[in-house]
Amino acid sequence: MNRKILNLAIPNIISNLSVPLLGAVDTALVGHLDEAYYLGAIAVGSMIFNFIFWGFGFLRMGTTGLTAQAFGEQEKTDSIMTLARALTVAGVFGILIVLLQAWIADFSFWVVEASPEVERYTRIYFEIRIFTAPATLCLYAINGWFLGMQNARYPMIVTIFLNALNIALDVFFVYSMNMNVDGVAMGTLIARYAGLTLAVILLLYKYRDWFKGYVHELLMEVKAMKKFFSVNRDIFIRTLCLIFTFSFFTAKSAEFGNVVLAANSILLQLWMMVSYGIDGFAYAAESLIGRYTGSGQQKRINLAVKYCFIWGTGIGVLASAVYAIFDTQILWLFTDQKDVIDTAMVYFLWTIAGPVVSSFSYIWDGVFIGATATGPMRDSMIVATLIVFLPAYAIGVLYLGNHALWLAMTLFMLARGATLTFFAPKHILKANAV
Template identity: 85%
Template sequence: MNRKILRLAIPNILSNLSVPLLGAVDTALIGHLDDAYYLGAIAVGSMIFNFIFWGFGFLRMGTTGLTAQAFGEEEQTASIMTLARALTVAAVIGVLIVVLQIWIADFSFWLVEASAEVERYTRIYFNIRIFTAPATLCLYAINGWFLGMQNARYPMIVTIFLNSLNIILDVFFVYSLGMHVDGVAWGTLIARYAGLSLAVILLVVKYKDWLQNYVHKLLLEVKAIKKFFSVNRDIFIRTLCLITTFSFFTAKSAEFGNVVLAANSILLQLWMIVSYGIDGFAYAAESLIGRYTGSDQQKRINLAVKYCFIWGIGIGVLASGVYAIFNVHILKIFTNQQDVIDTAMIYFLWTIAGPTVSSFSYIWDGIFIGATATGPMRNSMIIATGLVFLPTYGIGVFYLGNHALWLAMTLFMIARGATLTFFAPKHILRSNTG
């Protein structure tokens, strides 16, 4: 079982780590410019696009779960039709986002109370990056399908290529051409479409025989469509709560001023770096749990759950140790502004605790997605957001200031892990029957 987990997890970890590496490079590039508001603009801009794109993360997660179960059942037509439905939905939503960009921008800046400088440069960033929407969402669908097919290597190739190109372009635009947030946005736009092109090439070359199982009249089959949107509806609600939490965090950080916003964005980046590492095992859980659910092998489901947790929690504890030892040295990689570093150190204890307390919820997410037990995931996130995160900040901010944001985020992660643990015996960890 460990070998199967690592075969899926290692490519996922490598590809996942290139995502926060890109974010870290962007932060470091912009963080070494003259003013903190550039970094604030990247933080707010990234928050807006996280809200937009993460909301449609079901195109990746739901596609993985449904495809993995079809793979376990050895249903080639069901598998390829899942991809076709996901790509259709991704393309339609992506185009709609581009068409509605003016209203999306105005609504976003109405929600976020940033300084005039931050808003000005965020709009520059937004007006370019919004055109990545179709490519980003279609990549979600294709990579999700690859993972469901037990193929973690292709998403790794696509993601590493995309983010490596993005980093090269960002450095070129910012350092060589003297651009700022607009350079980062252009780098993202070009890299996204290059990544999508590579993904399509890999899909057509490797799965040419599978693609022949496409049946156009099944694209809108009522039963399959109902299941597709039922699973994805729950994931959408779950993800909406998640991005609301992270967006709320960034918006409230902006209210504390540009320096706190910059410090919080760096610390949150450190949380995300570890999450992408642990998510390698969560993705492995999605693929394996989905496969074993499809082939009705409960004993292997229970075993996969056990070992995915061992690996995921181990990474979380290791990361907490690294952060505790190298705290200020890590911060200096991201920025040379001493006021930002000093402010970040005040709140660094929360970043040390973050990887360990978050690891439980990340692994459970992968397990529940693979089993397409999306209702409990939705309920868990609603509880963690509405009954834990928001009340904790609302009460704590009067006494703790910015510390209240970090306390709320920490308790939010703990609540997610605890509620999913509560739901697991009924939906995942049944007695061994196969």
């Protein structure tokens, strides 16, 4: 079991870590420019696109769970039709996002109260990056399908290629072309479409024969579409709560001023870097739990859950130790602005605690997605957001200021892990499994 987990997790960890590495490079590039508002613009711009794109994370997660179960049942037609439905939805919504960009921009800046300088440069970033929408959503669908097919290597290849190209282009545009946030956005735009092109090439190279199972009449088949949208509806609601929480965090950070916004954005990057590492084992859980659910192997489900938790929480403990030892050195990698570093150090204890606190919720997410037990995931996130996160901030901000944001975020992660643990015996784990 450990070998199966590692065969899926290690490629996912490698590819996942390239994502925050890209974010870290973007942050470092603009963090070493003259003004803090460039860093604020990247933080707010990234928040907007996280809100947009993470909302469609179901195209990756739902596709993985459904495909993995079809793989376990050895249903070739069900598998390829899942991909076809996901790509259809991705294409339609990707185009709609581009067409509605003016409305999305106006709404975003109405929600987020940022300084005039931050808003100005965020708009520049937004107006370029919005055109990545179709490519980004289609990549979600294809990579999710690869993972459901127990193939973690292709998403790794695509993600590393995409992010390495993105980093190279960002450095070129910012340093060689003397651009700022517009250079970062342009690098992202070019890299996304290059990554999608590679993903399609790999798909056709390895899975061309699977397309023989495609039946056009089944694309909009009522029962299959009902299951597709039922699973994805719950994931969508769950993801909206997650996006809201992180967006609320960034918006409230902006209200504390440009320096606090810059400091919080760096610390949040560190939280995200660890999440992508732990998510390697969460993705392994998605693939294996889905496969074993499809083939009805409950004993293997229980075993996979156990070992994914051991590996995932181990990564969390290790990351917390690294942050505790190298706190200041890590911050200097992101920016040389002393006021931002000094401010970040005031709140760094929350970042040290973050990896351990968050690891349980990340692994449980992978387990529940693989089992397509998405209702409990939805309910867990609603509780964590509305009953824990928002009240914790509303009460704490009166006494703790910016510390209240970090306290609320920490309690939010704890609540997610606790509620999913409560739901697990009914939906995932079963005694006397055979």
